[in-house]
Amino acid sequence: MPELGRAALVVTLGLSVYALVAGAAAARLGRRRLAYSAQNALVAAFFSTLVAAGVLLAALLRNDFSFTYVARTTSEALPTAYTISAFWGGQEGSLLLWLLMLTGFGAVAVRLNRSWARSLVVWVVPVFAAVGVFFSFLLVAVASPFATQAAPPDGAGMTPSLQNPYMLAHPPLLYVGYVGLTVPFAFAIGALLSGQLDERWLVATRRFTLFAWTALGIGQLLGAHWAYVEVGWGGYYAWDPVENAALMPWLAATAFLHSVMIQERRGMLRIWNVLLVILAFSLSLFGTFLTRSGVVNSIHSFTQSSIGPWFLAFIAVVVAFSLAVVFWRLPLLRSPTKLESPISREAAFLYNNLLLLALCLTILWGVVYPLLSEAVRGEAVVLGRSYYDFFLRIFGLPLLLLMGIGPLIAWRRASLRSLATTFRWPTAFALATGVVLLVLGAGSSVPGLVAYTFSAFVAAAIVLEFARGTRARKALGAASWPRAFSSLVARNRRRYGGYVVHAAIVLLAIGIAGSSAFDSVAEAKLARGESMEVGDYTLVYRSLDEQQVANATEVRATLGVTRGDRDLGTLEAGKNAYTIEQQVSNEVGIRSDRLTGEDLFVITEQIDPDGTIYFRVFVKPLVNLIWVAGLVFLLGSVITLWPDAREQRRLVSRASEVGVPATR
Amino acid sequence: MTAALVLAAVLAVACVLAVALPFLREPEPDSDSLDDLDEGERRRLELLEARDRALAALKELEFDHRTGTISDEDYRSQLGPLRREAAGALQAIEQDGSGLSPSPAGRDVRSVGEPRS
Helix, strand or coil: CCHHHHHHHHHHHHHHHHHHHHHHHHHHHCCCCHHHHHHHHHHHHHHHHHHHHHHHHHHHHHCHHHHHHHHHHHHCCEEEEEEEEHHCCCCCHHHHHHHHHHHHHHHHHHHHHHHCCHHHHHHHHHHHHHHHHHHHHHHHHHHHCCCEECCCCCCCCHHHHCCCCCHHHCCCCCCCCHCCCCHHHHHHHHHHCCCCCCCHHHHHHHHHHHHHHHHHHHHHHHHHHHHHCCCCCCCCCCHHHHHHHHHHHHHHHHHHHHHHHHHHCCCCCCHHHHHHHHHHHHHHHHHHHHHCCCCCCCCCCCCCCCHHHHHHHHHHHHHHHHHHHHHHHHHHHHCCCCCCCCHHHHHHHHHHHHHHHHHHHHHHHHHHHHHHHHHHHHHCCCCCCCHHHHHHHHHHHHHHHHHHHHHCCCCCCHHHHHHHHHHHHHHHHHHHHHHHHHHHHHHHHHHHHHHHHHHHHHHHHHHHHHHHHHHHHHHHCCCHHHHHHHHHHHHHHHHHHHHHHHHHHHHHHHHHHHHHHHHEEEEEEECCCEEEEEEEEEEEEEEEEEECCCEEEEEEEEEEEEEECEEEEEEEEEEEECCCCCCCEEEEEEEEEEECCCCEEEEEEEEECCCCCEEEEEEEECHHHHHHHHHHHHHHHHHCCCCHHHHHHHHHHHHHHHHCCCCC | CCCHHHHHHHHHHHHHHHHHHHHHHHCCCCCCEEECCCCCHHHHHHHHHHHHHHHHHHHHHHHHHCCCCCCHHHHHHHHHHHHHHHHHHHHHHHHCCCCCCHHHHHHHHHHHHCCCC
């Protein structure tokens, strides 16, 4: 039923246009029923988009190749799970997912806040609707997922590297992150348009921003793990433009999540915060543009399309309009308070913001440089890994250190004597760690050693904060140490949940430093029975087997692995030849040491007809801490996201004191 | 094809009804104006935010002092200005009038941030 899908998208477009026009008119003229009508249109747009999404999903599951999209992205032999993931595997489907999430986020954000922040929500609806108009227009007029054709006997199939369980979660999570950043953007612009720049827009969007940021972070880690196990080049992050596209809005959102605390506590950085929200949203649009326009040469740019100019024009409109509104409201955004001292927690947050933004803009420059150089010089010059690695060290290492410094400094100002006392133990622990690592031979990589030392400082600061806080809660009357600990976290979810997230970043930093600065690599062409050595490991190439599965021919080499005198069993690595897609993928062999977090990573670069294989083997110390960091990051985010009843009561009480409904 | 068109029509009609619902429910309301915050209410909201900010800062200062993150010297130097800020916010709310409670749940600013004995 492609007609139903098309009609549903036309209805969504109509509803979005109505919500934009009626919502703007209602907000400007103060018309209550018109405002509610516009809100209903936004909610209805979600349901009509849901119908369109249902039609596409049904077509995918039925292998209805009369849908051009289905024929292009799936095949009869494709397993059902990957057939479902084809929904977001192509351009049109992923745009439909964007629209579905956008209208969903819009409907939920409006429903949750339309009582206690009614006068603000009225202005938020047309902003959501404007973004909805753009995406529904694209889907109706430029890139319809419901184009039809005479059905071929089978589809073209899916790119083999996408046939991986991670692809079931990685792209949707990134989209949740990208689209979720629309919520703070819509509320910020709504607040600017209405002139209601009190705290309500921050309170209304806090959890949405955190949720989107968490999804973006976890989505990137899943993507990194997918690249590690599936793409088969020996790493997990290649500074690919599309990987960077997800990292940039995450960095901008991270800066916002920190600087917003300064606004909440000190009433400062109001202009900075709205600018960060605008930047994060614009970068999320840019990320979608990069992924789907095919403008940059990337392993992710599976499609070359005509949506690029539309996206660029929309991003330009969003940036220009948003900056114009900020400029218009500058008098209302000026802060009554100033930074009291360069040695204070807010100053540390500010330095953190500057570094995050510098890193974000450096990456942006690296992403757009090939496009600019091609436009100016006629030749695309790609900035390589060394460019990004350099700036990651320049900005990332101080950022890591600041993560430990910030929580130890007082708000407003701190005396040097106080700093000396507070920093005593973390500094001693960090220096001791550095010296021990130097003795153990970690001095072969100075950035790696510095990363470890800074990580030790941050870890000590976090442990100290938890220990001191728990002791204080115990002194205040908690019945036991576990109760003191749990009440500490429960009463300060944002603060201590944030520390857990910081702990995740420490694990991430240790994992990245270990696996990139202290890794080993060896290459060899082996015949059966021959062996090679890498690090402490010895690998013996034993056999080569081939088997046919549903959609591919699998070839696997078996290697015996020993470390010193210890037999560690066997490891398989090889290639898959996908019949329909006519592509070959590397299927790497990985042996993880759960105790040390180290991986032995085997790639079969080339398999000759006589059975000899060109192997590339890595030893990656501590790499598994990167994936553990994901779990810790999720835990910290959940703690931070968990509703705080006392804060809710405070907000409700405040709202009722000015006569707005005391419910959220 | 026909079934699809019928379903599409049903969807369109349902959406139109949802959009028209506020007008169908209240064809002739007594008032159709949004009960937006007026200037006075906005000012009150800002004052209340300033009050909550100051009280939260005092509370956090006290907790950080208890944990040892803030030294006695820094604590003493910050306590006075923070108390004055909180008192100023409460005073501004009282002057603004309109029957507002100066602090949530009748809390006294002196009870927050008392020096550790």
